[in-house]
Amino acid sequence: MKTNVRNDYDALADRLKEKSRLGAVMGILHWDQEVIMPKGGAGSRARQLAAMASVLHEKSTDPEIGDLLDRLLDCPEAQFNHFEWCNIHEAKRDYDLDTKVPKELVRELAELSSNGHAVWAQARENDRFEDFAPTLKRLVELKTQWARCVAPEKAAYDANIDLFERDATMEKIEPLFASLKTELIPLIRDIVENGREVPASFLAGTFPLDRQERLGRRISEAMGFDFEKGRMDVSVHPFSGGGDFTDVRITTRYREDNFVESLFAVIHETGHGLYEQGRAREWQDLPVSESLTMGIHESQSLFWERMIAQGKPFLRHFLPLLQQTFPQQLNGVSADGLYGAINRVQPSLIRVEADEVTYPLHVILRFEIEQGLFDGSLAVDDLPGVWNGKMEEYLGVRPPTDREGVLQDVHWSGGAFGYFPSYTLGAMYACQFYRALKNSVPDIERSIAEGNLIPVKEWLNRNIHSRGKLYPAEELCRQVTGETLNPDHFVGYLKTKYGELYGLTGQTPS
DSSP states (O other): OOOOHHHHHHHHHHHHHHHHHHHHHHHHHHHHHTTOOOOOGGHHHHHHHHHHHHHHHHTTTTTTHHHHHHHHSSSOGHHHHHHHHHHHHHHHHHHHHHHHHHHHHHHHHHHHHHHHHHHHHHHHHHHOHHHHHHHHHHHHHHHHHHHHHOTTSSSSHHHHHHHHHHHHOOOHHHHHHHHHHHHHHHHHHHHHHOOOOOOOOGSSSOOOHHHHHHHHHHEEETTTTTTTSEEEEOOOOOOESSTTTEEEEEEEEBBTBBBHHHHHHHHHHHHHHHHHHHGGGGGTTTTTGGGGOHHHHHHHHIIIIIITTTTTTHHHHHHHHHHSSSSSHHTOOOOOHHHHHOOOOOOOEEEEEEOOTHHHHHHHHHHHHHHHHHHHHSGGGGGHHHHHHHHHHHHHHSSSTTTTTTTTTGHHHHHHHHTTHHHHHHHHHHHHHHHHHHHHHHHHHHHHHOOOOOHHHHHHHHHHHHTSSOOOOHHHHHHHHHHSHHHHHHHHHHHHHHHHHHOOSSOOOO
């Protein structure tokens, strides 16, 4: 390889590493804002984040990066390996996105997103959507402007989706979600009308927060989360974040009357954290080591939460620990009884508390609303009524307050439109990945039942986490499972599992 070509690649890599480290600083600032920053610091933090975003934008749009990329992309394929070409192509994609957006728009989006979080949190606390509406309107306007800059040939909402789920579009997602609605609404109705009672009274009571915290940490450690390179805290909305794989931050929230919510939030966010901790060390701070799409990221959290922790082998093993932690409520409860209670289907108001059958409809509702916001068919001021109507139509429940309805999620306050579809795509990937795990490691459920979760973590590290951005999501899925994403596996899994749990006839796929 010619020396000047290698020098060009090394110069690009140095710039990419600098960008990654600046992004990590912003990640820590965001974590601090949601976890320990005093409320009075919101304005100052917004200005700090805006300043950092401006610096990062300047670094990202330096014409020298464009010159380096032009020279590198002219090189024959054999001059770089697969990993290096991935870094080059990812850098080209990001550079094209960054250079198309005016600095003023970048700054305003960063500042409004930061301020928007504080506005949303206060509006949610006060149950006043009208206090958040002006911010939401402006965010939609700015994200529409952003979409026109980065992808004028696309619908504005498609450009926003692509930011989280590359190559996904409304045209691809709509028929998928329409199919899920067709399958799941009748399934939920059959479960509700079936009338079978699944005892769960032992999940109610008073669960001391210090015990919940210790329980969550023990299970997170059992899953393989490295607390030497990570931590767990409390936030309004559970999330994962931090700097890089050496500094991964996960959060949960606690309720004294519900230990299941906090525990499964810990498991969910630990799944995200394990993905980050499992990234390829040798490519630290370079694009090739980064996580793939948000759908793949969500597949990792849902894999652990839904496929592992809600399964019989996991619950059989950890039942004694749960009974030891909360003896007053759980002594005498059987493993089958715990399995039924944990997997109980009950249409509810809050997405993050929803069971795995009703959860996709929470996502579909948000997807449809976001479509309306961006194509102009839905006005922001009408959003609470539309939200409540769809909740009643899809799940048979109607939010009595905006806090339990349209204000429940943090995503829109940060301008994260197009994120929600990734949750349900992630559930489908998780189901398919779990089938692949069982096929490749036939005794894996015995290992889980013995409390040995490390083989699960190592399989995910090897097959998904360490592959970073080497392959598109559909290709990764094909390599891991033998086929591209197939929603029939997800629907079949739900019908079989809940057909058995609720004694439904005709729900087991042929």
